[in-house]
Every structure is written in structure tokens, then in C-alpha cells.
Amino acid sequence: MALGPYASFIVTSYALVAAVVLLLIVWIFADYRRQQARLSELEASGVTRRSRRTAADI
Amino acid sequence: MPLIDLANPSRFLALTGRILPWLAGATAILLAIGLYQSALAPDDYQQGATVKIMFIHVPNAWLSMFVWGVMSLAALGTLVWRHPLADVAAKAAAPIGAAFTFLALVTGSLWGRPMWGTYWEWDARLTSVLILFLMYLSLMALWRAVEDPSRAARAAAILTLVGAINIPIIKFSVDWWNTLHQPASVIRMGGPTLDKSFLWPLLVMAIAFSLLFITLHLAAMRNEILRRRVRSLQMMQASRTVFSSEQSASTKMGTA
Numbered sequence: 001m002a003l004g005p006y007a008s009f010i011v012t013s014y015a016l017v018a019a020v021v022l023l024l025i026v027w028i029f030a031d032y033r034r035q036q037a038r039l040s041e042l043e044a045s046g047v048t049r050r051s052r053r054t055a056a057d058i
Numbered sequence: 059m060p061l062i063d064l065a066n067p068s069r070f071l072a073l074t075g076r077i078l079p080w081l082a083g084a085t086a087i088l089l090a091i092g093l094y095q096s097a098l099a100p101d102d103y104q105q106g107a108t109v110k111i112m113f114i115h116v117p118n119a120w121l122s123m124f125v126w127g128v129m130s131l132a133a134l135g136t137l138v139w140r141h142p143l144a145d146v147a148a149k150a151a152a153p154i155g156a157a158f159t160f161l162a163l164v165t166g167s168l169w170g171r172p173m174w175g176t177y178w179e180w181d182a183r184l185t186s187v188l189i190l191f192l193m194y195l196s197l198m199a200l201w202r203a204v205e206d207p208s209r210a211a212r213a214a215a216i217l218t219l220v221g222a223i224n225i226p227i228i229k230f231s232v233d234w235w236n237t238l239h240q241p242a243s244v245i246r247m248g249g250p251t252l253d254k255s256f257l258w259p260l261l262v263m264a265i266a267f268s269l270l271f272i273t274l275h276l277a278a279m280r281n282e283i284l285r286r287r288v289r290s291l292q293m294m295q296a297s298r299t300v301f302s303s304e305q306s307a308s309t310k311m312g313t314a
Contacts, residue, residue: 004107005106006106006107009108009172010108013111013168021157024154024157025274028281031281032277032280032281032284036284039291042288042295047298
């Protein structure tokens, strides 16, 4: 596949799109892990949502 | 499952947890097919190989407008129907829309330099897309600035609906004004003017990027729901701490 005299523009475009999409995926995945960890930490300390409480808690 | 059940965040989390792996797989397969077809597409008789930039520029440009459309619907959901997931959907979509708009601007610039002889021109299409990008950033700043999500939701919904005026301006800017940017060649009266050897890779890439958006959006919505749960638990924990310290203070006063 020959990209001609403007190969650098084409390669930069595709590389940039790949980088930004990867960054989005990593950011969303890391955010999910962070929120899950904070939620488990809070629940471990005894703070739970009403829907999760048992009759004994109330 | 009736659609109204999705208004329940717990059911939404359960359903999207099952759907997301399939969506991610379909996105990866379609992206691979689209990239393969783009690599095999012939050179354009005028643009040469730079026509390959179109296969990533156009889907990003379409999605930059489509995401704002999704956010506008969500804004109506917040203001009119007060749907519990509407603001979650809008807030989760904004950074993804900003990323697509950024990519549309940069890949357009990288195509423009060899074809137009300039990276940037203050014409109607380019300027209106730049305004869209700045609007995405301002919305994200607004959500970060207001701590209470319900107050931020109303302000952001109004700003989103006002900003929706820019979407038809972007779409028709090439018809209304004399711009350097070429007029529409796919979504137009009379059908696409592109040759099939370019049209097919472009459509596959457009569907792949749309699936990518849906996948990332659902995942980001799940994160936002969890973030709001964390916030409400932290507030519950803080109020418990205040309550117990007040109780111990009153007990001490009673014994004194």
C-alpha cells in the first residue's frame, strides 16, 4: 500500500485517532475501577444503600 | 423488558453489563473490516492517497453532531420528563463528543494542509465545528463547577438545547455560505456522489464509529451512576458522623 508524498499526514491522522480512542477506553475503564473501589470501601465501612439494607439493619 | 424499566439505574446496570461485551466485540470486528477496506480503497484521481483520511474524518465529524443530538434529547428528558437517567446520559456523552469533535477538527486540518494548502481557514464550516468543540468543553466545565448534580443538570440541559442551534448551522454552512469546505457528498438530495469503492469503506467505518460511541457511552453512563451512588453514600456517612458527634456532645452535657 503506497501512500504517496503525503504519507506523513495520513499516518499522523490514523495514529492520532487510534491514540484518542485508546485514551477514551483506558479513561472509562480506569474510572469504572475507581468508582467500584470507592463503593466497596464505603460499603465495607458499614454505609449501605437503603435497597441493600437487611431488616436487621433497620 | 419494557423500556420504562430502564429508568431504574439498577436494572440499567444489570442490562448494560450483559450487553457491553457483545457491543465491544461487534465494534472491534467492524472497525477491523472498515480499516481493511480503507487500506484497500484506491487512490482518488485528484486527492491521491489522502482520500484515506476521509474514512476517519467523516465518521468523527458525523458523530460530533450526532452526540450533541443525543445530548439534546437527554436535555429534554431532564427538563420535560425528569427521567432519572437523562442527565446521566448527557453528562456521560459530553467528553466522548468532545473527543470526536477534536478528532474531526485535527484530521480535517491534516487533510486540508496538502489539499487546500492550509491547516486552517476561518470559514463557516470549520468555525462552527470549532464552536461546537468549545461548547462541549464549556458543558464539561459546568458539570464540574456545580457540585449538586440536580442543579448542574438543569443548567447543562438549558445550555445543551441552546447549543443545538449550532447543529443545523454546521450541517448547512456549506450551502448557506461560500466556504472552502466541500459540500455534502453522502447525505444529500439525489443520493451520494461518492464512488462505491469509497462509499462502502466510509459507511462501514461510520457504523463502526457509531457502535464505538454506543459502547463507550453505555460504559460511561454506568460509571456516572456508580459515581452518584458513591456521592450519596459519602453524604450518608458524613451525616451519620455529624449525628453521632452531636449525640456524644449532648450526652457529655447531660452528665456534666
